[in-house]
Amino acid sequence: MLKDITLGQYYPVKSVIHRIDPRVKILLLIIYLVTIFMADNFISLGFIMLTILFTVFLSKVPFKVILKSIKAIIFIVIFTSLINIFFNSSGNVLIEFGIIKITDSGIATAIFVAIRVFMFVVISSLLTYTTTPTNLTDAIEKLLSPLKVIRVDVHSVAMMMTIALRFIPTLIEEVDKITNAQKARGADMESGGIGKRIKSVIPILIPLFISSFRSASDLAFAMECRCYTGGHGRTRMRQLRMTRTDIYAAIFMFVVIACMIVLNHFASFAKI
Amino acid sequence: MLSILRVENLCFTYGEGTPFAQKALDNINFSIEAGEMIGVIGHTGSGKSTLLQHLNGLLRPQSGKVLFNEMDIWEKPKEIRNIRFKIGICFQYPEHQLFEDTVFKDVAFGPTNMGLNETEVKKRTRIALNSVGLGMDFWAKSPFDLSGGEKRRVAIAGVIAMDPDILILDEPTAGLDPRGRDEILALLKSYRKDHNKTIIIASHSMEDVANFADRVMVFNKSKLVMFDSVLNVFSKAEQLSEIGLDIPQVTQLFIRLKEKGYNISKNIFTVEDAIKALISLKEGGMNDA
Ligand SMILES: Nc1ncnc2c1ncn2[C@@H]1O[C@H](COP(=O)(O)OP(=O)(O)O)[C@@H](O)[C@H]1O
Ligand SMILES: [Mg+2]
Numbered sequence: 001m002l003k004d005i006t007l008g009q010y011y012p013v014k015s016v017i018h019r020i021d022p023r024v025k026i027l028l029l030i031i032y033l034v035t036i037f038m039a040d041n042f043i044s045l046g047f048i049m050l051t052i053l054f055t056v057f058l059s060k061v062p063f064k065v066i067l068k069s070i071k072a073i074i075f076i077v078i079f080t081s082l083i084n085i086f087f088n089s090s091g092n093v094l095i096e097f098g099i100i101k102i103t104d105s106g107i108a109t110a111i112f113v114a115i116r117v118f119m120f121v122v123i124s125s126l127l128t129y130t131t132t133p134t135n136l137t138d139a140i141e142k143l144l145s146p147l148k149v150i151r152v153d154v155h156s157v158a159m160m161m162t163i164a165l166r167f168i169p170t171l172i173e174e175v176d177k178i179t180n181a182q183k184a185r186g187a188d189m190e191s192g193g194i195g196k197r198i199k200s201v202i203p204i205l206i207p208l209f210i211s212s213f214r215s216a217s218d219l220a221f222a223m224e225c226r227c228y229t230g231g232h233g234r235t236r237m238r239q240l241r242m243t244r245t246d247i248y249a250a251i252f253m254f255v256v257i258a259c260m261i262v263l264n265h266f267a268s269f270a271k272i
Numbered sequence: 273m274l275s276i277l278r279v280e281n282l283c284f285t286y287g288e289g290t291p292f293a294q295k296a297l298d299n300i301n302f303s304i305e306a307g308e309m310i311g312v313i314g315h316t317g318s319g320k321s322t323l324l325q326h327l328n329g330l331l332r333p334q335s336g337k338v339l340f341n342e343m344d345i346w347e348k349p350k351e352i353r354n355i356r357f358k359i360g361i362c363f364q365y366p367e368h369q370l371f372e373d374t375v376f377k378d379v380a381f382g383p384t385n386m387g388l389n390e391t392e393v394k395k396r397t398r399i400a401l402n403s404v405g406l407g408m409d410f411w412a413k414s415p416f417d418l419s420g421g422e423k424r425r426v427a428i429a430g431v432i433a434m435d436p437d438i439l440i441l442d443e444p445t446a447g448l449d450p451r452g453r454d455e456i457l458a459l460l461k462s463y464r465k466d467h468n469k470t471i472i473i474a475s476h477s478m479e480d481v482a483n484f485a486d487r488v489m490v491f492n493k494s495k496l497v498m499f500d501s502v503l504n505v506f507s508k509a510e511q512l513s514e515i516g517l518d519i520p521q522v523t524q525l526f527i528r529l530k531e532k533g534y535n536i537s538k539n540i541f542t543v544e545d546a547i548k549a550l551i552s553l554k555e556g557g558m559n560d561a
Contacts, residue, residue: 186385
């Protein structure tokens with residue numbers, strides 16, 4: 001069912017990771033992603049993987065839930081891995097098959113890249129699992145606020161993101177409902193060739209568009225009724241505040257980076 | 273008597289195994305006979321819609337069974353589509369599912385999916401549109417240009433056109449004005465009379481179904497708490513009001529009158545029936561004197 005797409009859904013438990021200030025969390029995520037990129041050998045990569053598992057453990061988000069977000073991208077990963085295996089021709093040839101050469105370094109690169117992408121997804125999805133959409137967009141608004149200097153309407157961008165995020169579950173629900181209604185009229189969405197399948201989406205897409213436009217204009221009307229006129233002069237009910245947890249998180253990140261640099265230096269024998 | 277639809281130990285929980293888990297059906301058992309008209313009553317969130325979606329295989333039971341003509345509908349999961357043609361369901365706010373550019377085409381969607389030939393599709397579509405009272409001048413219109421009540425009738429015709437053995441409607445009168453509501457109820461009544469089908473209607477309003485249901489199921493907090501004739505259900509007024517359901521005011525009045533010793537029926541659900549009963553009571557009284 002569509003409900004199973006959990007990517008970007010808040011997982012409501014209490015944990016240290018949930019407590020980190022969303023601004024800090026976003027910055028740390030960016031640093032984390034860079035650190036994952038820095039890893040240039042299997043030992044560093046293994047180390048980073050352990051720290052990520054530790055972070056997931058701290059977040060109290062069940063591993064089953066995290067796995068779902070991995071499932072969503074598994075095909076892309078398999079595809080890129082295959083490309084790596086078939087078209088990387090450096091290293092010792094293991095199997096030769098016409099123009100295709102499978103080499104040991106090709107396989108190693110494929111595995112390396114796959115692990116790296118998985119870690120990217122796990123740590124990024126952890127941000128959305130542990131931060132409510134409202135907090136997330138508040139933080140983005142704050143982090144982007146320097147752009148106001150060059151006349152970017154940061155508030156509107158953040159508001160659009162909030163609304164988009166807010167409507168994802170609504171849209172999913174709507175798709176579920178319409179799909180059920182059309183299935184009840186015998187719509188066949190599971191079989192047939194690609195042409196037939198594309199055609200079978202129309203009975204869902206059209207009602208979905210209509211209802212989206214309806215909710216968009218309802219929402220705009222409701223916002224205007226409550227005197228929304230944009231970001232100017234708006235205050236917040238809940239202020240973001242940094243706490244000691246944020247300092248611990250930053251220290252953790254710093255240690256990870258330090259270990260990373262050391263490992264990269266000493267483990268150059270396992271380089272890809 | 274042959275039971276056309278039977279439900280055994282049906283349980284269902286949304287989002288099982290997540291922090292969002294929400295129990296929707298708790299060990300439901302009942303059996304419906306062919307030709308019956310069943311009302312499903314319950315507060316919002318009591319599990320009515322969830323039950324109805326199980327009846328034609330849109331949801332698969334987590335435990336328990338749904339039997340159609342004594343056959344488990346999930347016996348051959350690949351053939352669940354055939355079940356959906358025999359047990360037609362029309363959801364709440366069905367007008368949101370319209371998508372074709374003409375009324376006729378939209379109603380023909382169901383029969384076309386059944387793989388019928390064109391003449392048969394057209395025949396069924398015409399019959400369905402006529403039985404919801406939409407004459408030829410509507411057929412070429414865009415469904416999006418119609419009024420709310422008319423759209424709803426197009427959507428109902430879309431299900432009727434498949435000529436199902438059982439017709440299920442989830443809150444068919446929700447969000448309509450009183451006139452639209454009466455029209456929908458009247459057309460369902462006459463559809464039933466003409467075709468002698470089994471009909472199941474869910475509603476959170478007693479008045480909707482009291483008038484013409486043979487039996488009523490009452491749901492409360494995902495449990496089936498009563499399944500009995502309208503009269504027997506209404507006689508438990510106290511229990512009903514505890515779960516937030518009210519019996520029609522005229523019925524309350526007539527039950528009180530009966531208790532006071534007046535010689536009248538408690539079986540009164542509409543104002544018109546009430547007037548008739550009162551007039552005949554008055555005349556009867558005069559005759560006695
Ligand atoms: N798609 C869904 N996902 C999660 N919970 C749901 C979903 N649909 C209904 N529920 C929950 O299941 C319960 C029963 O709902 P429903 O069957 O729609 O009741 P009714 O039709 O009587 O209003 C409610 O508590 C509702 O919140
Ligand atoms: Mg409902």
